[in-house]
Amino acid sequence: MASPPATNCSAVLLVVLVAAGTANAAIFTITNQCPYTVWPAATPVGGGVQLNPGDTWTIDVPAGTSSGRVWGRTGCSFNGAGTGGCATGDCAGALSCSLSGQKPLTLAEFTLAGSAGGSQQLDFYDVSVIDGFNVGLSFSCSSGETLTCRDSCCPDNTKLRHCNANSNYQVLFCP
Template sequence: MTSSSVFFLLLACFATCGSAATFTIRNNCGFTVWPAGIPNVGGTQLNPGGTWTVNVPAGTSGGRIWGRTGCSFSGGGAGMPRATAGRLLLLPLRAAPATLAEFTIGGGSNHDYYDISVIDGYNLPMDFSCSTGAALRCRDSGCPDAYHQPNDPKTFSCNGNSNYQVTFCP
């Protein structure tokens, strides 16, 4: 491989890989939360005080992260017996109220976009912030930083290559 080929390969990687985002999800609740996300996020069990870090690739649009409570690893009932990406994607998002952290990574002009939504209902207090943008707070179902209806103007922008923090029970 020639030196110019290596240069262009590295340049292409920086152009496409460089705008991925890192999300740190923290559980400050006094109980276990099962955060999940779509697409490219998956899910896990997060005990009180725990954190989970996920990398979301550039070009991800319509992304969502939410926290579920009361899940069970036993019995095979309506609970979530396994916190794997495939299983979580089978769980209906709108089956229960869920406070949503919504995002688009690499949404154009080297910017990301993010918001909190309670359109489908509210279940947990949440903070959602970007390293170069506004910190959004949602403490109850009437939170002013969240979408309550589809036409609410609550979307915020953030520089590309930013890191995000989602905190349950801040």
Template sequence: MSLKNLSISLYFFVTLFIALSHAARFDITNNCPYTVWAAAVPGGGRQLNPQESWPLDVNAGTTGGRVWARTGCNFDGSGRGNCQTGDCGGLLQCQAYGVPPNTLAEFGLNQFQNLDFFDMSLVDGFNVPMDFSPTSNGCTRGIRCTADINWAVPQ
């Protein structure tokens, strides 16, 4: 199943458009009623007020890609600061993965048998509801996590 378009809604929504070369465009949209600071590796980060979007181009062959939302952030004019959840080294433009808790969308492009893969993970905790759904190439079944379910997992 090769995906040509994909989306993530973090009530914060990320849409991924994959071209024939399997390069991709994520359209990350904040559908939360509060500001989030979108983060991606590769990609960096950006403040998103409610209903704002961030188009993010990702290269073909990307492995270990992640998209997440940070909350409760404060950054100065040089892009340095911190976030209450999902912080990535105190930088607006993330260069490393975020510190838990953060709801994650993970992806790999043009991988095994030239397929694209995506999943959602709460292994690093939960901080915002998220939806990640394909939007093209016949694949329309996505994944959604609307609440913190970690409390229900036996320790």
């Protein structure tokens, strides 16, 4: 009688770890449609960059990142070491932000793989001007509604939306 095939435990473990490592991951594509330079920042991942008009920045948010923020900074000047400051949305004079920016700043906020009750996992997102308004933005996920804020009287300011877990996101400055 033939023996059952041997199971390669290492291969099974690798498949489980790869599947777990991709859970809750998301890609954020941030585009500057403003006629001026915007210096977007993102916490807890991403840091910050300079986006000239028409430029795009992509952030891979790793699995295990539960929540965060993306915002635009304006009127920035940084030296070669990444220190300087911004007129709006500044984060302690750093190009690569590790903490949230200073008022005023328009925020795109997210929570990845939050619970919707039961076993269903959803992502949640919103646009906030609670810390002031500095640049218009729209924020959407691949399976949800686009939230847009063009001025400080932002009608989408208090709307919390959801989409399927593991969605990808689009942030547009000056929509």
